[in-house]
Amino acid sequence: MYNLIISLQTHIMEKELLNEQEIERILMRITHEILEKNKGAENICLIGIVTGGVYLAERIRNKIKESEGMDVPLGSLDISFYRDDINLAKKHRVIKPTNIPFRIDGKRVILVDDVLYTGRSTRAAMDALMDFGRPAEIQLAVLIDRGHRELPIMANYTGKFIPTSRNEKIKVYLKEISGKDSVVLIV
Amino acid sequence: MKDLVGIKDISRQEIEEILNTAKAFKEVLQRDIKKVPTLRGRTAINLFFEPSTRTRTSFELAEKRLSLDVLNFSVSTSSVVKGETLYDTLKTIESYNVDYIVIRHSSSGAARFVADHTPASVINAGDGTNEHPTQALLDAFSILEVKGRLDGLKIAIVGDIIHSRVARSNLYLLSKFDTEIRFVGPPTLLPQNVPDNVKIFYDLKEGVKDSDVVMLLRIQLERQNAAFIPSLKEYFHLWGVKKDTFSYLKDDAIIMHPGPMNRGVEISTEVADSSRSIILRQVTNGIATRMAVIYLLTPKEA
Numbered sequence: 395m396y397n398l399i400i401s402l403q404t405h406i407m408e409k410e411l412l413n414e415q416e417i418e419r420i421l422m423r424i425t426h427e428i429l430e431k432n433k434g435a436e437n438i439c440l441i442g443i444v445t446g447g448v449y450l451a452e453r454i455r456n457k458i459k460e461s462e463g464m465d466v467p468l469g470s471l472d473i474s475f476y477r478d479d480i481n482l483a484k485k486h487r488v489i490k491p492t493n494i495p496f497r498i499d500g501k502r503v504i505l506v507d508d509v510l511y512t513g514r515s516t517r518a519a520m521d522a523l524m525d526f527g528r529p530a531e532i533q534l535a536v537l538i539d540r541g542h543r544e545l546p547i548m549a550n551y552t553g554k555f556i557p558t559s560r561n562e563k564i565k566v567y568l569k570e571i572s573g574k575d576s577v578v579l580i581v
Numbered sequence: 582m583k584d585l586v587g588i589k590d591i592s593r594q595e596i597e598e599i600l601n602t603a604k605a606f607k608e609v610l611q612r613d614i615k616k617v618p619t620l621r622g623r624t625a626i627n628l629f630f631e632p633s634t635r636t637r638t639s640f641e642l643a644e645k646r647l648s649l650d651v652l653n654f655s656v657s658t659s660s661v662v663k664g665e666t667l668y669d670t671l672k673t674i675e676s677y678n679v680d681y682i683v684i685r686h687s688s689s690g691a692a693r694f695v696a697d698h699t700p701a702s703v704i705n706a707g708d709g710t711n712e713h714p715t716q717a718l719l720d721a722f723s724i725l726e727v728k729g730r731l732d733g734l735k736i737a738i739v740g741d742i743i744h745s746r747v748a749r750s751n752l753y754l755l756s757k758f759d760t761e762i763r764f765v766g767p768p769t770l771l772p773q774n775v776p777d778n779v780k781i782f783y784d785l786k787e788g789v790k791d792s793d794v795v796m797l798l799r800i801q802l803e804r805q806n807a808a809f810i811p812s813l814k815e816y817f818h819l820w821g822v823k824k825d826t827f828s829y830l831k832d833d834a835i836i837m838h839p840g841p842m843n844r845g846v847e848i849s850t851e852v853a854d855s856s857r858s859i860i861l862r863q864v865t866n867g868i869a870t871r872m873a874v875i876y877l878l879t880p881k882e883a
Contacts, residue, residue, distance in 0.1 A: 472605060475617035481879060488601060491608040525614045 411556055411564075412577040417537070420553040421450065424535050425457040427551050428504060437530070438502045439467040443519050444490045446508030447471075449570040450537060454506065469494035471505075476518035492522070499527040504551075508566040510536040513547035538577060540564055583881055584696040584703040585874050587712040588753040596721065596757060602873035603722050603866070609646065610869055619876060621648040625681035626674055628695075629655045629706070633685055635840055636706050636716075639864070640683045643871035649681065671695055680880045684708070700881035704874060710746055716839050717750035719870040723863050724794055727835055731758040735831075737782075737789045739765040739820060740798030740847050741809070743772050747839050748798060752779065763788050766820055769809045785820050790829050797822060797838045797847045813846045823849040827857065835859050
């Protein structure tokens, strides 16, 4: 018997979907949409989903500060403990402690995530938030919506809708972690 | 990883992963709702063949905070007194389809035996004089929280080291980091042979000199009858950590104790209640650390 080893040379292709400038403009637009929908920054707070969402939420917070002169509360949420598949969650990545240093009761919470895909992360995030209190409202802001929802979830603020196939990957690079701002599609 | 039987078997990287995860669970414990749905629908059993209130309570709370269903099985109420073997007890428990087994047993190696004979994840909560891995992990977590690091620290472990599974697990853990380890106590309670990275001291003041951390171990009262120490009073006089011991330590040194402590034997009341003592912090951290261990273990798929 021979063992046949088939080696497949996989060609990985990266295609840039958004560059630094485009990301900046999108965040600017989302910030204005948030302020428009909520009639200002009164009573809102931003909570970023670890990891990418945290930096995006921070940037939106800074833009709100520039535009309204107001500091809105900023938190970060790790959803690992709320995922519906624990083994997947464990493989996922390093856990970061959740940090929500304010009460969310009665607040309009704006959840921020980098990519909206199946909707399962958003579901987990909403469950987690409910353990922190009773917000007046939860809204969702995402940089990319790549489709393929498995739950009835929709973003209130979408940076860019990018139809993808399930085999493709979306990678979001942010300056705070990777030293550059870019969104790429990996085929 | 399926089981946590001993610190000896795991790498520094795995230890760091547990400690990092424990940090996230500590935040959970500070919330109004101190519970996450992570392990909903799964079952844990605490199998205690040796009396223990603290460790069992700590595990039970950790399990409940993870939304596990919890069963407690202790020797005084169990079939063991009716003559059942450990193997048969295990197989009975397996038939309940439990996912996590926490075991404490007076025989060294009992946890390994159970781990090798069940698909459930097994956590050693103390086996004979062998290991008590979650205690060492919570100790490391507590040191890290206060000192910010383990590497470069001088750590003195004082007391009944030869009979202590806590000391053994701590030795294994601290040896995986760049620490200076000292064993301090009367010759009858210290091991004859120690690894190269451990220094032995029979004198308390010399042993704790310039240390960053002093870990005290409980002197079991029955040791006195077995003539390991002349008397508890004499032990306190020579090796008990008292206020005046502080002058030999680093200024920011901390005092630790796995509990339950004997005031006036291994530790004086002033020391136990001083701001240097992080004994109660260890108790809180025990829950977070045990949550992290349970969370990170993966039972074998049936």
